[in-house]
Amino acid sequence: MCDNNSCGSARPNMKPVYPKADKYPEFAKLVDEEKSQVDRRVFTDEEVYQAELKQIFARAWLFLAHDSQIPNPGDFIRTSMGEDDIIVVRQRDKSVGAFINSCPHRGNRVCHVDSGKKSRGFICNYHGWSFGIDGGLRGTDGGVYDKDETFEKSEIGLPPVAQVQSYKGLIFGAFDPEAPSLEEFLGDFTFYLDIMLDNDQGGTEFIGGAIKSEISCNWKFPAENFVGDILHASWTHQSGAQAILGGGVDLGKRYDELAFQASIYGHGIESNLDKVGNTRTLGYPDLVDYVFDLSEKAKDRLGEVRARAIGAVSSSNVFPNFSFLPGQNTFRVWHPRGPDKIELVVWTIVNKNAPDHIKEQYRKGVMMTFSPGGVFEMDDGENWEYSTKVNEGYMTRQQPLHYALGVGTLDEERDLPGIVHKGSKNEANQRLFYSRWAEFMKYDNWDDLQNSKVTLPQNKKQQWSD
Amino acid sequence: MTILDIAVPFSNFSDYADALTERLLTQRLFAEARILDKEGYEEWLADFIDEKIQYWMPDMETRRRDDVRGTFCYGEAAYFDDSIKELTIRVKRYNEPSAWADNPATRHVHLISNIEVFNTEIANHYAVCSVFENIRNRNMADQDVIHGRREDIWKLENGVFKLVIRRIFIVQNVLLSKNLNTFL
Numbered sequence A: 001m002c003d004n005n006s007c008g009s010a011r012p013n014m015k016p017v018y019p020k021a022d023k024y025p026e027f028a029k030l031v032d033e034e035k036s037q038v039d040r041r042v043f044t045d046e047e048v049y050q051a052e053l054k055q056i057f058a059r060a061w062l063f064l065a066h067d068s069q070i071p072n073p074g075d076f077i078r079t080s081m082g083e084d085d086i087i088v089v090r091q092r093d094k095s096v097g098a099f100i101n102s103c104p105h106r107g108n109r110v111c112h113v114d115s116g117k118k119s120r121g122f123i124c125n126y127h128g129w130s131f132g133i134d135g136g137l138r139g140t141d142g143g144v145y146d147k148d149e150t151f152e153k154s155e156i157g158l159p160p161v162a163q164v165q166s167y168k169g170l171i172f173g174a175f176d177p178e179a180p181s182l183e184e185f186l187g188d189f190t191f192y193l194d195i196m197l198d199n200d201q202g203g204t205e206f207i208g209g210a211i212k213s214e215i216s217c218n219w220k221f222p223a224e225n226f227v228g229d230i231l232h233a234s235w236t237h238q239s240g241a242q243a244i245l246g247g248g249v250d251l252g253k254r255y256d257e258l259a260f261q262a263s264i265y266g267h268g269i270e271s272n273l274d275k276v277g278n279t280r281t282l283g284y285p286d287l288v289d290y291v292f293d294l295s296e297k298a299k300d301r302l303g304e305v306r307a308r309a310i311g312a313v314s315s316s317n318v319f320p321n322f323s324f325l326p327g328q329n330t331f332r333v334w335h336p337r338g339p340d341k342i343e344l345v346v347w348t349i350v351n352k353n354a355p356d357h358i359k360e361q362y363r364k365g366v367m368m369t370f371s372p373g374g375v376f377e378m379d380d381g382e383n384w385e386y387s388t389k390v391n392e393g394y395m396t397r398q399q400p401l402h403y404a405l406g407v408g409t410l411d412e413e414r415d416l417p418g419i420v421h422k423g424s425k426n427e428a429n430q431r432l433f434y435s436r437w438a439e440f441m442k443y444d445n446w447d448d449l450q451n452s453k454v455t456l457p458q459n460k461k462q463q464w465s466d
Numbered sequence B: 001m002t003i004l005d006i007a008v009p010f011s012n013f014s015d016y017a018d019a020l021t022e023r024l025l026t027q028r029l030f031a032e033a034r035i036l037d038k039e040g041y042e043e044w045l046a047d048f049i050d051e052k053i054q055y056w057m058p059d060m061e062t063r064r065r066d067d068v069r070g071t072f073c074y075g076e077a078a079y080f081d082d083s084i085k086e087l088t089i090r091v092k093r094y095n096e097p098s099a100w101a102d103n104p105a106t107r108h109v110h111l112i113s114n115i116e117v118f119n120t121e122i123a124n125h126y127a128v129c130s131v132f133e134n135i136r137n138r139n140m141a142d143q144d145v146i147h148g149r150r151e152d153i154w155k156l157e158n159g160v161f162k163l164v165i166r167r168i169f170i171v172q173n174v175l176l177s178k179n180l181n182t183f184l
């Protein structure tokens, strides 16, 4: 480094670094809103992928944990934000901190386990620097720095995720100190999140543990699938539906009247409002009864429409990569691991006040359907892998992809928040997901992002309390 | 009857079964593997699986040695926690021509080894430990390999050994495969 006496006279600046976003107008153009088509480079190109990590995953609010996973001070879980390894830990004042899981000395990973209870802190295996649950440096092995005046302990720590906030039990983090509040980021999409998070007094919890698996696909294929692709269900999942229900996927008798897609800032949900279609696929009659009763009771809390959505044939994705299925009660994150790989983490959510046997049936039901050995999920992975892999062909990846189902089905009448389209068999939400993606590529500031012409619903200011 | 409690993994067995029983159960495990390799799932259910089967494969967590919770726990996330009802549904899916993850067919090998057979406190119930390597290959070059250990209870009834308990402990934390389109 240097070989004279001035060396080391300036101290390291150990303040956490939160880089500013950039603008990638060329990448934004890969989404052609006019023609409802998407350029395959969004799934394959390494530069596009690196831009995603910077523009999307280093800025957007990303799901970290459910409150129930870390109830007590010192309880922690490890997760990812994009490709960054993150520790999420409950603080003594009951707030939640999230930190980059990398020692500021040589960068070694500090925490190697999936989760822990009542931890007092984290000690790096390399040279023994230790950190409190607030991320701050507590000491070093043997106290070797204690008499060193240049060692500014107070400035050193695990780099914190700039913002951590929660919504009805779900904890999110954002690296960007400038990001608007979580509620602003979600916008009126909270109306739809409440279908799962607030259909019963007492709130929700995650069942312990998580199933993790690797799929060799681009992260956007599963995200766009959950944001609004019920189209695939009757074909891809014919085998699973046949095995469990003895028939095809049923979209409900009142499909034409009730089914819809809604999108807000790229977050999306599609539902047939058929009450129990998704729950039925878990294969336990008791669960169907439970959801019928719940739906009846939930009318007071949620109103007629959302009460019908609790167990309905439906799916949802919170931009960018946090998905869930009402009725089947699986929540999951598709962590990017390169343009052609993801790590999928799957949890089961239940109402805290649900009887034990109901919780147990949800746990088993998710295992039967939406886990690696599940009769539905098995056939999804195969599709997403080949949708990704086939683009290794140079000529193949020059060919456009078609996203035009339901163009012209905008529903301006429907009394629901968001950009609403008629019918759930539609690709409207997927188009809006990619529009949001393009906005993150195009804009370097939140003012533009939150006032976008395309993904911001015009009815933003309306109130949706039933 | 702790040996029939799915939630309690084997502790130390020392009472080895006699040579004939060991031979018969070893043959049984190999025959089972051969049936699974050829995707004979209905045959597997009918000939090898007891009506009271408890078939459990927990999620293996990475936790510190001093974490009292251990690395897996019955009642938490799992890949399988099946009774005959759930196994039957899974088998039904395999029989559908539109089970796309299995059409074209997957090529399977189940390698079974380290077999140990013990008597238990219940007559005609044998504890069998084994390890497996499961290889699945599909299409051109898709290959998934899983290793793990199994703890079985096999019950001898009317001259036939049937599986009543199977615990499957794989060595992976993140399943390094897109799916689990097999039984282990």
Ligand code: FES
Pocket: A103, A104, A105, A106, A107, A108, A124, A125, A126, A127, A128, A129
């Ligand atoms: S890298 Fe962590 S103490 Fe040196």
Ligand SMILES: [Fe+2]
Pocket: A225, A232, A233, A236, A237, A376, A380
């Ligand atoms: Fe699917």
